[in-house]
Amino acid sequence: MRKSPSRIKFRNLPSSGFKKQQKASVRALEEIASTKDQSANTKSRLFVVWGVLVAAGLGLAVNLYHLQIVSGPKLTQKARNQQMVNLRPFMPRRPVIDRTNNVLALDRPVYTVYAHPKLFNKSGSDIANELAPILDKDAADLEKIFESKKSGILLSSALPEELADRISSKHLDGLELIQKYSRLYPQQDLVADVVGYVNLDRRGQAGVEYSQEKLLERSGQTVRMSRAGNGALMPDHAPEGFLHFDDLRLQLTIDSRLQRSARLALLQQMKKFGAKRGAVIVMDAWDGSLLALVSQPTYNPNEYSKADISLFKNWTVADLYEPGSTFKPLNVAIALENNIIKPDDTFNDSGSIQVADRIIRNAENKRYGRINIAQVLQHSSNIGMVQIIQRLQPSAYYNWLERLGLGQGIETDLPFEVASQLKSQEEFTASPIEAATTSFGQGFSLTPLQLVQMHGALANGGKLVTPHVVRGLIDTKGHMHYLPNLPAPRQIFSGATTQKVVEMMETVVSQGTGKASQIPGYRIAGKTGTAQVASRAGGYLSNAKITSFVGILPVESPRYVVLALVDEPKGENAFGSTVAAPIVKAVMEALIPIEQIPPSTPISSTPASP
Known part of the structure; x- marks a missing residue:
């Protein structure tokens, strides 16, 4: 005989137990529903995130295209301009000589000397005693000057190179020497009527220094040099021979x-x-x-500022x-x-x-x-x-x-x-x-x-x-x-x-x-x-x-x-x-x-x- 299908048999549960079971089922259903909602929200969020990423990617691609293709040449030139500097090297004026080659005027390097007492490695008294004979100043006066200010004290505006070398050889901290060029007239007043003088801007104001300005000025071409990240010039990238200048001199007929x-x-x-x-x-x-x-x-002409300005015009021609x-x-x-x-x-x-x-x-x-x-x-x-x-x-x-x-x-x-x-x-x-x-x-x-x-x-x-x-x-x-x-x-x-x-x-x-x-x-x-x-x-x-x-x-x-x-x-x-x-x-x-x-x-x- 065939057996009849099995039947689910429910045990007789107390009414309280049934309710608990019912509540659990409801919570399970709610959790399933909640899980479904969270899954739907997650998909929406993922879609938004991917949308943002895709939009950002497209934006970056567009911007990259603009930078690389559209604005590329302009930005490249701008970068090069920041990395390079136009430099016109200083060219000394040509010397002036007489007809027997005696020097009447020439450019020579001189130095502006500053003192910074706060950086001295010796006492102000010791520094003053070492500098006084070189600068032709009184040591006591120098010491008082050092006590009056901590930095930026001008000691000389045009110290000759040989005296600057004497200061450098002493290896004194707190001294700053800045090189520049000054016009020197070795014959002093002997040929001032003819040669004239140049002012602080290195422009001739009298004599042939004025009338022959074009012959006395050397022509120096502007060169482009690379700069490091801190702005310092990179000499390795300097054009070969850019500091070279001619040895021509302006010769006069004067004896x-x-x-x-x-x-x-x-x-x-x-x-x-x-x-x-x-x-x-x-x-x-x-x-x-x-x-x-x-x-x-x-x-x-070495001290033209002390002269009567009427003397700058030679009266034999003026x-x-x-x-x-x-x-x-x-x-x-x-x-x-x-x-x-x-x-x-x-x-x-x-x-x-x-x-x-x-x-x-x-x-x-x-x-x-x-x-x-x-x-x-x-x-x-x-x-x-x-x-x-x-x-x-x-x-x-x-x-x-x-x-x-x-x-x-x-x-x-x-x-x-x-x-x-x-x-x-x-x-x-x-x-x-x-x-x-x-x-x-x-x-x-x-x-x-x-x-x-x-x-x-x-x-x-x-x-x-x-x-x-x-x-x-x-x-x-x-x-x-x-x-x-x-x-x-x-x-x-x-x-x-x-x-x-x-x-x-x-x-x-x-x-x-x-x-x-x-x-x-x-x-x-x-x-x-x-x-x-x-x-x-x-x-x-x-x-x-x-x-x-x-x-x-x-x-x-x-x-x-x-x-x-x-x-x-x-x-x-x-x-x-x-x-x-x-x-x-x-x-x-x-x-x-x-x-x-x-x-x-x-x-x-x-x-x-x-």
Whole structure:
């Protein structure tokens, strides 16, 4: 027989037990339902998280694309700019030398010295005692300075390198030395009139330091160097040879030996006659080279801040004056060139002459009677000169003055040059008094340098050359790398005319007012001048005069022009013949051995006494 299916049998439970069982079942069902809800929430959260991650990834991808592709080149350049720096290395100015290679100006390293007492490894007293002799200061004063401040005490702003090395060798803590460059002028005031100086910004302010700035500044190219993370330069990445600079020097035509002799001779005469100022110019008339240019008073360019600023302009190129009788030889040349006189012509000097409504007289009211052209120069006759120029039409005379350069400036490499002054042609030709006063060097004005240029035309066969002090840029081996482009000489007079005038000027030295410039064995031409000083208010100062003498050496082969001027000398015996002529003699005596000028005639020797 088949068994019947089994049946679930329920035990008879108490009602309380059944309820407990029922509650448990309900809790189980609730837990199952809760688990299902949590699972659903977890899925939702996972979906949100994955959504965020995917969105972030997409954002990063977009940003990466923008940085790498869109902005990549710009950001790369910006990074390189931060890693690199443009550097223009310091280039010292070129030195200045004279024609015999004596150094006149150069850049040298100097040091600014600071003290930081809080870092001293010794007592302030010990440090002061070690530094005092090096800094040329009192040790006690230094010690007080160290006690007054803990850091940043300036001890020296321009300590020479050799003294800085002495400080460094002592290995003292608390001292800071910062290198810089300073312009040094070893000759001090000897050539300040020509060289000038540079200021704290290393810019030329006077002389060739100013006018030749482009030749003195070395050109240095800007280089790019890498920087480390802390900003320090990385020398390993510097271009090869970027600190190299040339060895060129600016050479001048000035001769320091002659410059020194000229200044000494000028100072002696200025002191003797209590003069206001003076000047000496020596020019090689063959090419316009200035061998000496002295202006007194002067200044020390190493201490330019202590000088009177008026001294920074060389008055031989920056100030005008009336040349007086030193212009007479040029008027004689004009007259000879126009054939209105002959060398043997004579004139009657009665001591005075009337021109229009004026009476013109000689200096000290002297009269010389019948005199020839050479004697007009010997005695510096105003009357004779007026009569010579009266033979020339005023308009023609005026044109010749313009040909000489009056009313114009001269081309020179010295700064602050001013143009000479000449009245207009209408005013000049309106009255005969204008030509008359011009005949003896008054009524117009020029610079001393321009007068030297004009006398150079008498010495070189009639050419106006350009006075200059720059010879060129030369290297340490003597090779010339640059020559100034000077204007071509301009022919004014014929060689025959100038030789006649120079020979007439020789008689001024041998027989006339220039005897004080005589040098045994040498033929010297010259002309004295004692001119009135023009007043700014018009007319002339009654108690002031400027004395001068211009000399040409040697007469048989004229080449060198020497001009000496002394402004406002004191005393009754102050004339061009007594004040200026001895200066020219002293300068020529120095010039002769320097230029090896042979004697014109054999020098007689006196036998030694037994």
